[in-house]
Amino acid sequence: QGIIELHGASQFNDDHAFTKSLAKFGELASSCYGKPLNIILHKNSELGLEKQYFEYMSQGRAVDFAIVSPAHMSTFSKAAPFIDAPFLFRDLAHWNKVLDQDLLKPIADEIAARADVMLIGYAGGGTRNIFVNKPVANMDDLKGLKVRVQGAPIWSRTFAAAGMSPTVIAYNEVYNAIQNGVIGAGENEAAGVEQMKFFEVAPNLAMTEHAITIRPIAFSGKTFKKLPADLQQCVIKAGKEAGAHGRQIESSEDTAKLEALEKAGRLKRIAFKDRDKMKKLVDPVMAEYAKEIGAEDILKKINEIK
Amino acid sequence: MTGAVLSPNGAALVLFGIFFGMMALRVPVAFALGLACLPILLIEPRLSAVTLVQETFNAYNSFILLAVPFFLLTANLMNVGGITDRLMKLSRSMVGHFPGGLAQINVVLSFFFAGISGSSTADAASQSKIFIEAQRKEGYDDSFSVAITAVSAVLAVIIPPSILMIVWGGVLTVSIGALFLAGIIPGLLIALAQMVTVHAYAKARGYPTYPRATWGALLSSIAISLPALMTPLIIIGGKLFGWFTATESACIAVLYAGFLSLLVYREMDMRGLKDALIDTGKFTGVALFCVGTASAFGWLLAYYQIPRAILTGVSAWELGPIGTGFFIAFVFLVVGCFLDAIPAIIIVGTILEPLARSTGLDPVHFAMIGIVSLAFGLVTPPYGLCLMIACSVAKVRMRSVLRDTIIMLIPMLLVLALLIVWPPVALFIPSLVSPEFLK
């Protein structure tokens, strides 16, 4: 039998936090395993997009590990987008506590059962804000704003509840759509704003902090079963550590990126005054959603964390 | 989970070897691409034949490709709804009195058509039916008629709107609005080059001329065509003012062509509508099916990281921006001889993009070089869709029209060369209308 080879995939280049986290995963797994192990990381969307990576991992083909936004797991499990739902976390500290206590485990279990893909670590940590082509500072400014949201119903429902007019547009059409005024805004973390140059068309960043991302490091269940036991343990261990590493990179890079963009005069951060008001409008929608997918307990536990 | 069975070189050999072999055996190109992927998918333990199915699904499940059926439907509605007839009368009163009048009309009609539809194959199919028989009756040589109909059809993807620009903009994230604007001057220049070519042919061979239309006749045909001539303004304007996205603009073109056909010119009947819909569906099927298997092919190239290897080789030559421009045009012209334009953008455009970026070529300029070269690929043998369509309507073999096609391509290639060495040909209008579109 030849040397074991594991393929990872990332939509982004070497500078992106996700690529760095996956590279870290490779290093950690190799050094833990100690025996020869080939890790091949396909970058720059070479093998497609995150949604497809997840399908490949589910089939046990081509891609063995990748970071995938929970929204892209929703065709397998309706509960998946909950991991990353807007208005779930109060701030970074809250978010860190939820992850430390592994409160999302029931959802990860459901995904593993339905898609045969394991969530072995949690990267992410970007705070999502609304980039918009006009200054927006309060709920009145947000009213009727045409904003592009991710393709999961919970996003349009919560944004509609907050009085905005959410639209679903393909991610690679967002820049063009704002430039042409088809929409007025989008929402993303700093890394996305920088990568897609959204600040060129929407230079105002309304600091709504409506979501803090969780980007699971996913590993194919079918591949995992074929690995020797000692490597399996290393994969689990490396996944957890690489996730923590990725969170640390992104949450610290997040503010730095925004500061750099602002300093270069490309972006203006605008304090958002009505975050509490917005959360109040959205809370019932979130509660209803949690009920629909059977995640009421989890939501309750998350909200109870001080 | 073990390593790859094939080396990148071995995989490249299998992929290209089987692809060309199958094409030589007259297997349809779409299927030849799928067959080329198959042995690799079966040999490699990490892949399987399901990968072929999955990749074709991923390719079709795309909002951007919707532009293809929409532009085909627009063209079909134009033909059955009387829009084409009006534009034909207008072209005749404008250029009918030039030497080789009917052939000049052929070029000018393609120019107008190009402003409404974004599909060259639709132009070739409809105008072959209109012009080839008519030119035959007026004493034009068959090979000339087929060649001019085919080469004028390529205007449809160079002049906005254009399927190729929408796909390019979507695949390589370039502003589609900028591409639309960038296509105007190259399109005008190529149409002019074709008119000059027709003039030279007509003088040499004594092709007939129509009497000059009176000013009154010209004005009245302009008035009648005016609603149809508004289409490009609606599409480009709507795109620039933010009424709709690029793909949506193709849908607007359908709605407007349908509106003109049903309510303004009132020439469309139910049968015409039915035919237009079915023709559109059939052609969408064969044109886009190929895109799916080509995507699988391209995906396998990426899986073995073959593009990366090729690119490192070329980067070592250290061509300047102009040299790179010519290299890119050359690659697309060669690829265009064997592959359809959309799969070529997906496979080759993504390979060349880093090269273009590294030499400082403006993304819009790079896109226009690629799109114009690929548009020419629509009339280059052995796989030139527009030429194939015109030949099949005229019932002649492709080899019998090659000489005239190549002669007509020469002035068009000169325009391409001008576009490469003098970027303002592409960039002037975008920089004028919306400089923020250029990086």
Add this chain to the structure above:
Amino acid sequence: MTEAVTGARNAWRRVTRCYSAFLSWVLMIAVAILVIPVALQIFSRFTTLIPHYIWTEELARFLLVWTVMIGAMIGVRESSHFEVDVWPVLSGRPEAAIRLVSRFGVLVIALVFVWSGVEFTRFAWYRTSELAELPLWMIHIAWPIAGFTWLIFLGEQMWDELNVLLGRSSLPPSDPASHIEGAIQ
């Protein structure tokens, strides 16, 4: 050829003709309604009269998938998938032979689409689409159906060509639709 064989052949011909006419109808409807979700998407941005559905983009994509697959199915029957023109004009047996070879290539892909398409459909069995929450197998099943349809059409064509090769009949046109049905009924 015996009468029974000819009779079976004619029955097959009738079946494929009806089937392809049916496919054409479905295709026509698919193209016609393709415009609706995209038009809704555009106009809902300008007026509050049209509700703002989030599933328009997804529905349009799924319709496109089916349009492509049905168009590709009919394309095999009408031999309209593009091929490269490198051979001299042939007729009779040599033409039948080369047609058989090229159809064999299509046949292999048809078998793959049936075989892998079933697995692909099963892969979508319990999944629903993101926005419209449609069962995904309704889209994935287009693949095994396409493969199966091609087998039916190819069987007819290859049978005819095999008979030419064996010297039992003369070559039918490569595109039955243009000769038998006229354009569209």
